[in-house]
């Protein structure tokens with residue numbers, strides 16, 4: 001049997017501070033009704049002064065390592081999906097490796113909201129080849145730093161969070177079964193940060209034009225997302241010898257409830273097939289799918305043997321999907337998640 005990468009540990013961290021739709025209505029010209037009906041989002045978490053990209057990633061990773069019963073000294077590789085680093089250099093994975101007390105290679109994957117699935121697939125290759133046995137795959141985003149809180153079309157959508165899994169070689173048929181990764185860089189300008197990079201370095205002009213913040217063409221991203229969501233789910237299910245309806249649970253990128261509902265309609269699936277937690281967190285970018293996965297496991301929505309489909313889309317524009325069979329580990333009683341140091 002092919003050696004597969006199985007999810008054997010999971011953990012999450014979300015900041016304590018809650019920003020509701022009503023809070024946003026005091027900051028920009030919007031209201032709870034508009035945000036709820038257009039996106040499904042009710043509230044999101046925003047970093048407090050003590051939260052950093054590294055600290056959030058480390059908290060989620062520690063929880064995942066506890067569930068998997070692996071120590072930092074046993075971790076062979078850390079892969080961090082992130083587009084909101086503490087510093088531009090070095091990449092966040094290096095800080096995470098140091099803070100965890102691990103002495104292994106550390107790799108950062110920057111693929112926006114598709115990043116964690118890209119990271120999962122990348123990490124699974126090292127397990128499948130036999131190169132490594134214990135890999136941390138973390139999705140973390142402190143995306144509030146890149147939001148323009150005068151732009152009502154973007155600031156309502158996103159939130160901060162981290163989530164992580166441990167991958168280990170499977171002893172049975174659990175693990176990453178199939179995947180699809182994609183990029184359409186020709187549409188990059190539909191979701192980007194136009195200033196602060198080498199093409200348009202930080203300057204007074206960049207600051208005055210607020211070009212260091214996320215800019216988005218919402219309607220184009222919506223069209224891209226629904227198209228790629230449906231084709232990707234079909235493709236990864238087919239590679240696994242299944243139809244989308246055969247998947248036990250689909251864990252989609254939590255960008256917008258309307259995107260999920262629209263894609264569900266195109267796939268002919270009921271919403272019961274989809275795990276949704278975006279009403280609590282908004283779009284947490286690279287943390288979105290692992291955060292949903294962790295909560296799906298903690299809520300008992302996935303059982304050993306279940307086949308899940310994960311599908312992400314985002315800046316790039318990019319997309320990524322994977323079919324993952326859950327193993328015996330998901331039957332474990334996990335420790336309660338840490339929310340800003342408070343057990344919940």
Ligand SMILES: CC(C)(COP(=O)(O)OP(=O)(O)OC[C@H]1O[C@@H](n2cnc3c(N)ncnc32)[C@H](O)[C@@H]1OP(=O)(O)O)[C@@H](O)C(=O)NCCC(=O)NCCS
Pocket residue numbers: 029030031034035038039113152153156157216217218219221222225255256283313314315
């Ligand atoms: C952003 C999004 C919710 C906007 O919804 P929409 O139905 O496309 O709305 P539109 O952009 O057509 O705007 C409709 C109106 O609402 C207004 N509007 C935009 N944001 C608003 C807000 N937060 N509150 C109130 N009104 C708002 C617009 O200004 C526009 O007003 P106008 O008709 O007077 O010009 C939607 O396009 C979307 O979700 N796109 C995908 C975005 C995404 O998921 N990005 C991340 C991917 S990883």
